[in-house]
Amino acid sequence: MITGQQLINGQWVQGEAGQYQAVNPATAAFIEPVMSYASKAQVQQAVAAAAAAAPVFAATTLKQRAEFLELCAEEIMALGDALPERVAQETGYPKARAEGERARTVNQLRLFASSIRSGEYLNIRIDTALPDRQPLPRPDLRYTNQPIGPVVVFGASNFPLAFSVAGGDTAAALAAGCPVIVKGHNSHPGTCELVAHALHKAVQKSSLPAGVFSLIMGAGREVGAELVVAPEVKAVGFTGSLAGGMALFQLANNRPEPIPVFAEMGSVNPVVLLPEALEQNAEAIAAGFVGSLTLGVGQFCVNPGVAVAIQSPALDRFCRAASAALAKVPAGVMLNEGIAAAYQKGTAHLSAQTGVELVGSGEAVGDKAGFCTQAKLFKVTAEAFLANPHLQEEVFGHVSVLVSCADQAQLLAVVRALKGQLTGTVQATAAELATQTELISLLRQKVGRLVVNNFPTGVEVCDAMMHGGPFPAATDARFTSVGTASIARFVRPICFQNYPPELLPPELQNANPWRVPRLVNGVKTSAAVDA
């Protein structure tokens, strides 16, 4: 079923810019079949098709788009076992994890369908005409959100389904009514192609223009750059490294017409362990921490890469328990050779920094096949941490650094020195939390999600999720890339002034046939407007 082709304007075509094969990271063996890379000309065809599709797709109703998203979910499930099997082959993930991620992906599509049906995201505001107002009359003004235009989505390596071809960025952009061109991740091209087949079928069955969805694969950064600088493209979604995200961000800002790049670039997700909580629960906290650190071989944006605590006998207990728990963690297969090599280099670099000591390690790699690495927990003093910005750099994988502080003032100094983060976690008793107002105030300035007595891994796809945060966690702290609020990245407002009532989009008409919640003359209501 996998052909190695690109999906461009509804046609499956051989890429014109070379061939390659995916690699099974658990065995380092090539996977069949031979895949292809798109040429510049093919990128332009995909972009032109998306631009042509944009006004037609923008004119679909909320119901039509909701049904299309549900069909996408259905077609993904209809791929059957071939999909989780290919995911497992291409990522080294257990098949159960692949199945779980598939469930998350189709639920995400269905959640967006249900969310846009309500029309809440349109943020409709109506101020009716006041023809007799003095000194000047007020015209009729009606504000709604509309799609921003064609969106380019860069798939992430670590979520081959949920942050890839039909992942969160794509679901949000399609829900908004924006055509999507996915630049698939080269670590899982077969997975990309399978999912693109499903979306292609959904586009066809929904009688949407072919340009609503295209899949492009490319070597190196050229194809991605071509997509981001194409004048027809109006926004970019990206999940990946700081270097990759910033390269796209700068490209996009230096276009003749700058466009928004929503890049989620990961972080070290500090976990602050407060003294009373450690005193009462050092062992349980250590177990939870090591579980979060090593889940999925630590290959998560929200992996806890830094822990912060005050020296104490309880902290020593935490270290002993963490070390013991870590010792039982098997060496893990990483997503690809490059990620495994970066992990080896990153952990070697960490351990070579002044003052860094090893607290514990997972099981050794031994003679395991494929791109395996060993989990690590390091420790460093607050002085050394504050003196060395390298210790704040994310090493992608199952490694963390515990920063040991002399006292509360030093703990606050460490938190104050942290850059922007996706998440910040506090392990605390209720009494501790109530008195730590400065710590909470600092964390609120630095993080997108503030977690108490949980761990940061596990990003719920729901209305209330914020997955983003101050730079360098993301390029724009004002938006989430997970959950229904993420649709805001791909819409922009338009205001209709004195527009003929019968020509207004249905959601703006007085009758409000879809019962969309609207702010009418300052009052939120789903009722019709009395004419």
Add this chain to the structure above:
Amino acid sequence: MITGQQLINGQWVQGEAGQYQAVNPATAAFIEPVMSYASKAQVQQAVAAAAAAAPVFAATTLKQRAEFLELCAEEIMALGDALPERVAQETGYPKARAEGERARTVNQLRLFASSIRSGEYLNIRIDTALPDRQPLPRPDLRYTNQPIGPVVVFGASNFPLAFSVAGGDTAAALAAGCPVIVKGHNSHPGTCELVAHALHKAVQKSSLPAGVFSLIMGAGREVGAELVVAPEVKAVGFTGSLAGGMALFQLANNRPEPIPVFAEMGSVNPVVLLPEALEQNAEAIAAGFVGSLTLGVGQFCVNPGVAVAIQSPALDRFCRAASAALAKVPAGVMLNEGIAAAYQKGTAHLSAQTGVELVGSGEAVGDKAGFCTQAKLFKVTAEAFLANPHLQEEVFGHVSVLVSCADQAQLLAVVRALKGQLTGTVQATAAELATQTELISLLRQKVGRLVVNNFPTGVEVCDAMMHGGPFPAATDARFTSVGTASIARFVRPICFQNYPPELLPPELQNANPWRVPRLVNGVKTSAAVDA
């Protein structure tokens, strides 16, 4: 009462970087007293004060901030006649216009007060815990908007009150809970100082930290650049020229931590005159068009700088009527010498382009004092317009270019060639509008506000206003800079996970004491959450 000082961290201090005097554009005479410019060190003091104030201001309640905004309005009114008199002196505007703009400014502050009281802008989303969910439990997740941090606001020349010290950007940022540092416009420094006195009093009476509001004046671009690159600053609001806005945008994107710049940079606001409407109403449309073109000497972001129509006898009638109306428009005083000179240069440049003809002019300047200019209406063929991008460049002031098309296809080609715009206007009969689906689709892709059978001038401050649009009208089409929705520029979401209920901010607590509308488990409600 005007001292020429800066307001930094609640202190009125002499600027350390030189002196200057404002100029009355109606007479070209200097205005007393001598004003001062801030030094780099003074800029840093203002920034440090804003950063120190940020967490304290962020912790104020909606009610406290609403009362503070209302007090700002009250204190501005308490300045009495001195304010509109100084505005008139510094801008050349009639005192009545200054009074009207004052009313708009205080109403804007009061509208934000009323808007934030509802808590709607917090966009609160609550997904309650599902401890028994399989395969994994869901933690309690609560999402709200919080202030982004200190905001720098650049005052505009043309709205010395409504887009200046206590204008829309400042009102939105303060409403959001962000400290504001205003870089005042050098064309109206006395006005800036008077309004800053009012805000300073409101800060004191509200017992807010002094750093919540500072006013800085500076020569050239250095002070503005210092403010934008200061690490403590988290967002920028700007209204002005494309060159000025883009300089700040690039500075902000090249910071180690990029920050959002919301720059509203004006546009040519095309007015499309459809044939039937012209046939029925050429004279009335011409009168309305010339009124919009020459209002306030054309010194508005939404001034209609381009009109587009198909050649016809009715269009000739429009031209004759416009020419006759224009001939009665007195030469107008522009805001400053630079703006008047740019207008002279811009209109001379326009008239020198291939194919450009003069349709009509306002009264000649003659021996009028001050920075006076003459209104102009030019005409050009669609071929010439399409061949020459200079004809799309905004010339700030009372000048417009009518693009005359051979047919409907050429009219669409002209609209297709337009860049992003704040507004697009169509003069049409109901029957015409119903059949012009391609024109409307094109305009929806290009504009922030779509106006039918009105003219673009007159930007209502209300919930439903969108004042912004695709580049180059603004740096980010996803936000408005006028109306209550503009607060979204200065907030960012944060999600509280598994947070102790009693420590949550009141608006996130189950009881919902302020009756804020919230999305609770997918349903919008102002009710409490059943625990």
